[in-house]
Amino acid sequence: MQYRYNPLHQDIICSDTAIDALPATVDALGASRALITCGPTILRACNVVPRVQEALGSRYVGTYSGVAPHSPVQTVEEGVAMAKEVQPDVFISVGGGSTHDTTKAIATLLAEGGDIRDYAVIFEPPDKIIVPPTPSPKLPILSVPTTMGCAEFSRGGGGITDHEQGRKLSIAGDGVTHRTVIIDGQALATTPLRILVSTAIGQLRIAIETVYSTGRNPIGDGMALHAIRLLFENLPRCKDGDIDTLLTTKTACAMASLASFGGLGLNTATCHHVGGLYDVPHGEANAILLPHTMRYNLDACADRQRLIAEAIGVASSSMSDEDAGLAAADAVDGLCRDLELPRTLREVGVPEDGLEYIATATLQDRSLSTNPKPILDAGPIMEVLRAAY
Structure with missing residues (x-):
């Protein structure tokens, strides 16, 4: 189970220790300032985030660890604030679906401005879909998944929970498909x-x-x-x-x-x-x-x-x-x-x-x-x- 696959607009790297490929992957993008996004549990409970930090070396500029289950709107706004502070040129999303969706939403809001709700897809039964435009260039996202969920492969902008509206928003996703997915066997093995x-x-x-x-x-x-x-x-x-x-x-x-x-x-x-x-x-x-x-x-x-x-x-x-x-x-x-x-x-x-x-x-x-x-x-x-x- 070691391979590399290149579907449209995305690279997949799979091996026992695929995290080792991060430095070359970041450099190939011309990036040099990587911001890790993750949740607090994975940060304290296992070695995956430290492995990513070590692999990045001097390219690492910080970690936003405020991701919460089901990606609440507030966590997106907090992530944008940190990104504005540290000025990354690439995101490294480490974790499961909530992390990958939150990172997409952060990249969207950082690029487009306004309120993340402005970019929610509107659905009218039975089949009418209205997708707000999100044309601004987004920072690239690389991901290190630690669950079997695959939000990192979705072309959309992910699902964000809006507790004020009492529902989950589907966010428009132009430009936020993860560029490279690093499937690391040792990282998967740390998950319950x-x-x-x-x-x-x-x-x-x-x-x-x-x-x-x-x-x-x-x-x-x-x-x-x-x-x-x-x-x-x-x-x-x-x-x-x-x-x-x-x-x-x-x-x-x-x-x-x-x-x-x-x-x-x-x-x-x-x-x-x-x-x-x-x-x-x-x-x-x-x-x-x-x-x-x-x-x-x-x-x-x-x-x-x-x-x-x-x-x-x-x-x-x-x-x-x-x-x-x-x-x-x-x-x-x-x-x-x-x-x-x-x-x-x-x-x-x-x-x-x-x-x-x-x-x-x-x-x-x-x-x-x-x-x-x-x-x-x-x-x-x-x-x-x-x-x-």
């Missing part, structure tokens, strides 16, 4: 197993929704279906801590994100707000909801869900497409149980009277635009939430 496997389930959700999204395409199908195969094969083995297994799992997760350019669906949209409103880890929200959203969408995409069942290995020639789709949903549920992830929203502290708030916020989420069944009101969302409660 529950976080690794739950964030990988979040990527399984991307692969599955990519296959039955209305924006699907054959290239995405190839990557997404192979990602599903690899995740079912490798996720149960992650508990052994083998670095090759971790790198293979992370590669499968990356494939899911690289496949997803045709859009996602109801599960993604709902989980954004389960997490943003009630501080539920994104991967755990996906583990709870994914079997339910698969079953809800089945009658609109049974032939596509059969492909998913075949990738998992639970479809037989005698099954109808509908039966194969149900078997796929059951297999996802079973995998999450084997990984000891939560099964209900009640388990993760979502109050029953919060379901309506989640449904209302989800109706404004752009991921609904490519769901296989058009969603025009909160009724279908409440149906899924009640089933998962």
